[in-house]
Amino acid sequence: MLRIGIIGTGGIAGAHLDGYRRFADECEVVALCDAVPGRAAAVRDDNGLTSARAYERVEDLLDAEDLDLVSITTPPSTHAELTVAALRAGVDVLVEKPMAPSLEECDAMLAAAAENDRLLSVVAQNRFRDDMATLKEVLESGLVGPVAHAQVSSAWWRGTEYYDLWWRGTWESEGGGCTLNHAIHHLDLTLWMLGAPRAVTSVLTNAQHENSEVEDLSVAVLQYERAVAEVTSSVVHHGEEQAIVVHGRHARVSQPWKVAADVAGPNGFPLPGGDVARVAEIEELAASHRPLDHVGHAGQVGDMLGAVRDRRRPAVDGTDGRRAVELVTAIYRAGIERRTVDLPLGPDDPYYRAGTLVERAPHFFEKTASVADLPGGITVGATATATDDRRDTTDERNG
Structure with missing residues (x-):
């Protein structure tokens, strides 16, 4: 049974949790982490993950847990730092898109995967x-x-x-x-x-x-x-x-x-x-x-679980994300x-x-409004050929 952690529990984390639930005979989500106090515990409870542990610091999660794979579902600017930390801790990584904002960060992630003999997959669920x-x-x-x-x-x-x-x-x-x-x-x-x-x-x-x-x-x-x-x-x-x-x-x-x-x-x-x-x-x-057999995030989650188990290249790896x-x-x-x-x-x-x-880059306008959260649900469009970035307020930059 593969042991799974979720880093970042905003909106898009739900797609990962749903994907892992579809492979309940192969894996178990044992830990969730979010820098927003109480968020990880709330998501754990809402999803009936009664035995999972909740953390607010990524360092604490990686130190305490013996994980096989983590999903990283945080804002883009945090992807590289969190991915490198997990890979260096000996954990395979499935990171949300985009892989990182810069090629320099992408290459640091690829290097960490190679140096630690770990698998890295970037979400491309379509x-x-x-x-x-x-x-x-x-x-x-x-x-x-x-x-x-x-x-x-x-x-x-x-x-x-x-x-x-x-x-x-x-x-x-x-x-x-x-x-x-x-x-x-x-x-x-x-x-x-x-x-x-x-x-x-x-x-x-x-x-x-x-x-x-x-x-x-x-x-x-x-x-x-x-x-x-x-x-x-x-x-x-x-x-x-x-x-x-x-x-x-x-x-x-x-x-x-x-x-x-x-x-x-x-x-x-x-x-x-x-x-x-x-x-x-x-x-x-x-x-x-x-x-x-499985589509969208569930399809990619299933492929990644197989890659972790068989130690093979995932269908979408870090090189694909970098491209x-x-x-x-x-x-x-x-x-x-x-x-x-x-x-x-x-x-x-x-x-x-x-x-x-x-x-x-030009500042087309200056950002003047900034809130911690937005009300309402997420819609992705009936005719969509891609799933929107549904991350919400998760902030792992300090975690």
Whole structure:
């Protein structure tokens, strides 16, 4: 029976707890930690974890408990410090997205995992979805042909009150805006399906959130060898209609699901009806997808438990998490400096370092409202292709 700890018991911790509950025959949550006095104990009691112990300091948890795995579900600026501490204590780690605000911190986390022979996984729960798995299977089949153009829409909507929460809306505590904390899901999916681009250009703005330093809208163009991808990152889109659309040489496929395949006549114009046989073949392949046993956070939790038990690489490891942060970093640099940024970004790049965004990123507005908690529940949108960052008020910076 694997022994599990939870560091940070805000909103998104519930998804991890639910995931572990689905594997009750393999693991037990034995400890929870939160720097807010009484929060960990309250979450323990609310979830019926009667034998679990509650802590307010991470050092106390790591000293007292013999853990196999911890979930770290705290604000982004705390991820690196907490992850490194757990890895050095000999505990495997599943850390929420984004992995960290800077590549320097990501590499410190990767180094700690390697030096201590521990496993590190970064949450990318949308890889564990049947619709996304189906799209990837179709792309890998070759039926679509070489990709020419992708349109990725990470469309969310948040009211101005969203940024009243103390750690949101500043480059220092949140690490960035919607590009880092919302679109990281779609950017990870783009990397998973299409691979890493050669270069990035982008524009950033804050269109509707005056209580936030950071961007609430960005549009990026990713340049591949012979393809281009457009990525819109937003918390200003009413209706939250999200999509991934991929156009290949032979066909177009997308989620929400749609297939189209044109065929040219003698003059190059599309013939009526298109390539009926190819569409049918793609539809047949999609229909043959074997549903995943567990989806979302539960799917990734299950994979990580298996990795811990078998000492194998998890399906989403720290390198995957770093790639997503690297792409976000390139989007920020391109937007701030108004130029095209080549990838990969090396340690000599100033944006590699922690603190560069705090120094160089524009303050679209100054944050004036800051509260410890916000009332009400969490909604993630009926048409979402990614789960929002549902962390609440958890503060582990001193823990």
